[in-house]
Amino acid sequence: MSDAPHPPPAPSPVHGSPPVDDHAYYAPRPVAAAPPFEAQEPLAPIAPWWHTVAVLLLLTAWATLSGARHRSYDDGSHVATYISQMMLSWMLFGSVIAGISDRGLFFSRTVGNKLRQWRGDALRGLVVYAGIYGTAVCLALLFGVAGLAWQMTHHASTAPPTSTARTADAPSRTPTTPVPPPPSMATPDPIKQLKALRFDPKTVLALAPRTPFELLLWIGISLTAGFSEEHIFRGYLLKQARAYTTAWGMSPRLTTVLSVVVVALIFGSLHVYEGVGGALMVTFLGIVYGFVAVKLGSLRAVIAAHFLQDFIAGFMLFLFHTFYAKLLG
Numbered sequence: 001m002s003d004a005p006h007p008p009p010a011p012s013p014v015h016g017s018p019p020v021d022d023h024a025y026y027a028p029r030p031v032a033a034a035p036p037f038e039a040q041e042p043l044a045p046i047a048p049w050w051h052t053v054a055v056l057l058l059l060t061a062w063a064t065l066s067g068a069r070h071r072s073y074d075d076g077s078h079v080a081t082y083i084s085q086m087m088l089s090w091m092l093f094g095s096v097i098a099g100i101s102d103r104g105l106f107f108s109r110t111v112g113n114k115l116r117q118w119r120g121d122a123l124r125g126l127v128v129y130a131g132i133y134g135t136a137v138c139l140a141l142l143f144g145v146a147g148l149a150w151q152m153t154h155h156a157s158t159a160p161p162t163s164t165a166r167t168a169d170a171p172s173r174t175p176t177t178p179v180p181p182p183p184s185m186a187t188p189d190p191i192k193q194l195k196a197l198r199f200d201p202k203t204v205l206a207l208a209p210r211t212p213f214e215l216l217l218w219i220g221i222s223l224t225a226g227f228s229e230e231h232i233f234r235g236y237l238l239k240q241a242r243a244y245t246t247a248w249g250m251s252p253r254l255t256t257v258l259s260v261v262v263v264a265l266i267f268g269s270l271h272v273y274e275g276v277g278g279a280l281m282v283t284f285l286g287i288v289y290g291f292v293a294v295k296l297g298s299l300r301a302v303i304a305a306h307f308l309q310d311f312i313a314g315f316m317l318f319l320f321h322t323f324y325a326k327l328l329g
Helices: 022-026 049-071 079-098 103-110 115-158 190-196 201-207 212-247 252-269 276-296 300-328
Strands: none
Touching: 049 079, 049 212, 049 252, 079 212, 103 212, 115 276, 115 300, 201 300, 212 252, 212 276, 212 300, 252 276, 276 300
């Protein structure tokens, strides 16, 4: 005799009812699909309105302080700067989290508590970063080719006509020094090109790590920025913006689009010290991160993408200072 438990007997048919099919009775029931993230999450404020106003004032002060501090950077050690920046970021993060009514529910929705979820969404963040980086490279190549074509066309249209005819009164002359190329065909200066696109690379280059120890600290800065800034903007402000715009009677789709764009504009305003072009680029990144966060229902993927964006940018600038700057010097 087998000790395996037997399934319960099928209910006896009631008089006048059709017989019960045992196979249909014991067949597994289909599980209803989970509703989308927009339907799962109640669009209600997670903090009082006055706390959101205080957070916006803190971010305004942060942007002003960052602009003044970044303009004063020099070529010395950045160890104290990196440590103070991480401390200020975590203090701002704590001020934001302190006003949330249910912090446990907030973190369970933003980061969860399962390592498997982190691994999967970290790969999604890598895909998001690769897509953004690939798009930026394609646009840079497109504008570079267009600029080179314009330079060649402009040079061909403005170059003086040359004649190979030689007269008796005009003896041939062999130049003793090379003739410099016209300004339009000279080797482009990447710093000047960035400034022409309304970027200000001087501050970014001054902030970049230059030593292996500073690069190690830069990893901490990238992790801090990815975790704290995504929680502040895509976690806190985006939820608050969606809650308040929903209360105004907007449709869910319009609520999401408007909230993502407004929060991305606030996010980009903190990077005005990089120039108008740098602020617009960060705003574009904020829009992408916002839609990814709403679509996936958590911040794990955008935290990973944000970390990769900051770390790889700092690592490339570290290589620039280590090798390219030495060749130029």
